[in-house]
Amino acid sequence: MTVQTLVEELGWTILTEGDLTKEVTGCYCGDLLSWVMSKAQDGDCWLTVMGNINAVAVAVLTDCACIVLTEHAALDEDAKARAAQQGVTILTTELNAYQAAVALSERL
């Protein structure tokens, strides 16, 4: 499933748009960046409440498919600008990490 399909099927909102044709192949949940950095895989949909510029850097370095801000966690302005510049897709949902992961797993 591509990021585009995920957005359409789950109705999550796009905050910044990167490569929407990238395949989503898995999911990782976490807010501590060193954990995410070492565990998230290429193609993962990363569920987090960490909407800062450092999260964008981690998304770039792990090649995750997109960041999903759960429970509508805030996205910093500078993080938004950096994500747009680096082509990182950021989505937002009202679901918590558990609910979002369940919704996602039904489609992976």
Place this chain on the structure above:
Amino acid sequence: MESIKLHYDVSADDFTRAGAASGDVKRTLKQLGVSPATTRNVAVAMYEGEINMVIHAGGGEIDVEITEDAIRMVLADHGPGIENVELAMKEGYSTAPDNIRCLGFGAGMGLPNIKKYSDEFKLETELGVGTTLYLTVYMK
């Protein structure tokens, strides 16, 4: 392949740019056609080292050499040094203050990650003088 040398100045407490050096090296490796596995090892190790410089040592300098068989990185800072290296290498040990933890750092996983993702790892540190990491990732 000719060896490629890259140099980066990592500025003090500049969180907004932290990750820029590792991001640049990652892009370079990708362009050179280096395998995703090797690129990932370099990205993780270098990012954690870069962030540690910013958070714990007021910045520093990174030198990277890419050769046919390996990527060698030297990350040097003039920060406070590490008092107890054995403790610092333990998963979960962190002295990061609250304002840094709010940003998602301070899991105490950086140094263990660096060790795990590099093939050769050497840490030199002296209190009041600084810390230097020598890291090598083999081309795979």
